[in-house]
Amino acid sequence: MIDPTAFRGRLLATLRVQYPDVLADAGVRLLHPVTGDPYTDDRRHLVATCRSVANFATGAVAGGPDWCVDAAEHGLAFLESAHRSEAGGYRLVVDADGEPVDRTRSAYGHAFALLAYARAAEAGIDGATTGVDATADLLEERFHDGSGCLRSDCDPDWREREPYRGQNANMHACEAYVAAYEATDDRSSLERASRIARRITVDLAAETDGLLWEHYTEDWEHDLDYNADEPRHRFRPPGYQPGHHLEWARLLALLDRYGAGNAPDHGWDARATELFDAAVDLGWTDGGFAYTFGADGGVLVPDRYGWALAEGIGAAAALAERAAGTGDGGEDGDGGDRFRSWLVRFLDAAADYRGPAGVWYEKRLSPDDGGDPVAPEPPGVEPDYHPASAYYEGWRSGRIREEAPE
Numbered sequence: 001m002i003d004p005t006a007f008r009g010r011l012l013a014t015l016r017v018q019y020p021d022v023l024a025d026a027g028v029r030l031l032h033p034v035t036g037d038p039y040t041d042d043r044r045h046l047v048a049t050c051r052s053v054a055n056f057a058t059g060a061v062a063g064g065p066d067w068c069v070d071a072a073e074h075g076l077a078f079l080e081s082a083h084r085s086e087a088g089g090y091r092l093v094v095d096a097d098g099e100p101v102d103r104t105r106s107a108y109g110h111a112f113a114l115l116a117y118a119r120a121a122e123a124g125i126d127g128a129t130t131g132v133d134a135t136a137d138l139l140e141e142r143f144h145d146g147s148g149c150l151r152s153d154c155d156p157d158w159r160e161r162e163p164y165r166g167q168n169a170n171m172h173a174c175e176a177y178v179a180a181y182e183a184t185d186d187r188s189s190l191e192r193a194s195r196i197a198r199r200i201t202v203d204l205a206a207e208t209d210g211l212l213w214e215h216y217t218e219d220w221e222h223d224l225d226y227n228a229d230e231p232r233h234r235f236r237p238p239g240y241q242p243g244h245h246l247e248w249a250r251l252l253a254l255l256d257r258y259g260a261g262n263a264p265d266h267g268w269d270a271r272a273t274e275l276f277d278a279a280v281d282l283g284w285t286d287g288g289f290a291y292t293f294g295a296d297g298g299v300l301v302p303d304r305y306g307w308a309l310a311e312g313i314g315a316a317a318a319l320a321e322r323a324a325g326t327g328d329g330g331e332d333g334d335g336g337d338r339f340r341s342w343l344v345r346f347l348d349a350a351a352d353y354r355g356p357a358g359v360w361y362e363k364r365l366s367p368d369d370g371g372d373p374v375a376p377e378p379p380g381v382e383p384d385y386h387p388a389s390a391y392y393e394g395w396r397s398g399r400i401r402e403e404a405p406e
Contacts, residue, residue: 002317002320002321002340002343002394002397002398002401003398004394004395004396004397004398004399004402006394007317007391007392007394007395007398008062008063008391008395010387010391010394011058011059011062011064011388011391011392011395012059012062012064012065013358014055014358014384014387014388014391015055015056015059015064015068015071015388017031017036017357017358017359017384018031018052018055018056018071018359018383018384019056019067019068019071020067020071021036021037021038022038022052022071022383023071023074023075024038024044024096025096026044026078026082026096026097026098027044027049027075027078027082027094027096027098028044028048028049028052028074028075028078028383029044030048030376030378030379030380030382030383031357031359031383032355032357032359032375033354033355033356033357033358033359033360033361033373033375033376034355034356034357034375035356035357036356036357036358036359039378039380041378041379042095042096043093043094043095043101043378043379044078044082044083044093044094044095044096044379045092045093045379045380045381046079046083046090046091046092046093046106046109046112046113047108047109047112047381048379048380048381048382048383049075049078049079049083049116050075050079050109050112050113050115050116051112051116051381051382051383051385052071052075052383052385053072053075053076053079053116053119053120054112054115054116054119054120054179054385054388054389055383055384055385055388055389056068056069056071056072056075057069057072057116057119057120057122057123057125058119058123058388058389058392059388060072060123060124060125061119061122061123061392062392062395068123069123069124069125072119072120072123072125073120073125075116076116076117076120076125076128076131078098079113079116080131081098082094082098083113085100085103085156087156088138088142088158089105089110089138089142089156089158090105090106090109090110090113091103091104092104092105092106092109093379103155103156104153104154104155104156104161105142105153105154105155105156105158106153106169107143107150107151107152107153107154107166107169107170107173108153108166108168108169108172110135110138110139110142110143111139111150111169111172111173111175111176112172112176113135114132114135114136114139114173114176114177114179114180115172115175115176115179116131117129117131117132117135117180118132118176118179118180118182118183118184119179119183121180121183121184122179122182122183128183129183129184132180132183132184136177136180136189136192139173142154142158143173145165145218147199147220148192148195148196148198148199149165149170149173149195149196149199149200149220150165150169150170150173150196151165151218152164152165152166152169160218163217163218164215164216164217164218164223164226165215165216165217165218165220166214166215166216166236167200167204167212167213167214167215167216167244168214168235168236168244170196170199170200171196171200171244171247171248171251173192173193173196174193174196174197174200174251175193175247175251177189177190177192177193177196178190178193178251178254178255178258181193181258190255190258190260191260191261191262193251193255193260194255194260194261194262194263195262197248197251197252197255197260197262197268198262198263198264199220200212200248201248201252201271201275202264202271204216204220204222207222208222208295210274210278211240211245211278212240212241212244212245212248212275213240214226214236214237214238214239214240214241214244215227215236215238224295225238226238231292231300231301232301232303237291237292237300237301238292238300239292239293239294239300239301240282240292240293240294240295241291241292241308242278242279242280242282242283242284242289242290242291242293242308243279243283243289243291243305243307243308243311243312244311245275245276245278245279245283246275246276246279246289246308246311246312246314246315247311247314247315248272248275249272249273249275249276249279249315249318249319250272250311250314250315250318250319250393251272252268252269252271252272252275253268253269253272253315253318253319253321253322254318255268256268256269256272256322257318257321257322257400269319269322269323272315272318272319272322273319276315276316276319276339279312279315280342282297283308285302285304285366285367287304287349287352287364287367288304288305288306288308288309288349288352288353288364289304289305289308289309289312290302290303290304290366291303291304291305291308291363302366302368302369303363303364303365303366303369303374304363304364304365304366305362305363306353306360306361306362306363306364306386306387307382307386309346309349309350309353310350310360310386310387310389310390311386311390312342312346313343313346313347313350313387313390313391313393313394314389314390314392314393314394316339316340316342316343316346317339317343317390317393317394317397317398318393318397319336319339320336320339320340320343320397320401321336321397321398321400321401322336323335323336323339324336324401324404343394350387352364352373353373355373355375359384360382360384360386360387361373361374361375361376362374362375362376362377362382
């Protein structure tokens with residue numbers, strides 16, 4: 001059984017570790033997982049700002065203390081006053097005074113801006129719904145490339161920096177559109193999400209045996225050699241990522257929950273299960289997920305990232321909810337028991353990724369390399385967003401299951 005009360009407790013405990021130390025006089029900061037102290041680097045990353053807003057807004061949606069709303073409003077104010085440019089769009093990195101450090105117009109970052117507004121709107125924060133509409137329009141005008149998906153990073157004048165397309169920015173755009181639908185009931189957002197999902201997880205994946213490649217040319221052809229000589233590239237490593245297969249599994253489960261169109265013939269839930277199974281079969285290492293694997297199924301980077309484990313928690317919870325009561329738990333037809341079993345294993349492993357201060361490490365090295373935990377480097381983008389999101393999904397999936405008719 002998925003106990004929503006326990007997941008709500010995990011969500012609020014995660015946020016309580018962050019509050020109030022994550023909040024600066026202006027914007028939000030990353031906390032060190034060992035000491036709990038804020039990093040001294042004064043750069044503020046758009047993704048971290050937006051993730052913090054989304055985190056605390058989910059706490060408010062889950063009925064958390066008033067400081068959840070206060071913290072979300074604090075982050076939203078910085079998003080609008082410092083990251084947002086008068087010339088349009090959002091600056092990727094600013095300093096503590098709001099001065100631009102990196103003016104890149106990032107598709108990935110703008111997807112998180114939409115997510116921040118959507119979660120804030122669902123929490124009832126004044127003005128957030130207007131932000132949802134404006135940011136969705138901005139994505140449509142500046143980033144959509146005519147294929148239903150987003151192009152890549154641009155200069156401040158919106159000229160694209162390289163002939164590149166990436167599934168990661170599109171995955172998070174899908175996530176943001178789903179959140180926008182949850183906040184507004186506007187099915188156009190859900191249809192935008194499902195178009196991206198169909199393109200990435202069905203049409204393009206058909207060319208790679210159902211697995212999800214990360215990198216593409218501007219014509220959406222698989223670029224199998226992209227960054228092949230940089231297996232540990234911080235943001236665009238080569239290979240398949242189990243963590244992203246899990247993340248997509250969760251998103252497809254949500255599309256199934258909301259009855260989104262553009263589904264594959266066998267349904268969003270079945271495709272979600274396929275991606276979950278691929279992640280487990282090819283990436284699970286009894287304590288975490290290997291970061292990347294190659295076309296031959298061999299591991300490329302064995303480091304185990306905390307965010308991937310967190311995505312496993314969220315995916316397992318969502319898939320267990322979809323399978324419960326249907327008798328459909330994948331090949332075993334176990335009504336969700338298989339996903340609940342994995343959920344327990346993932347939750348047990350999570351303790352190894354929390355530092356003494358309660359904040360998650362970025363990753364653990366592979367056991368062959370000692371297995372040591374590694375803290376994030378500034379400017380950080382991970383204010384425990386993935387664990388918070390996973391616990392939020394566990395909470396609401398559990399509530400849906402409790403409220404379902406027998």
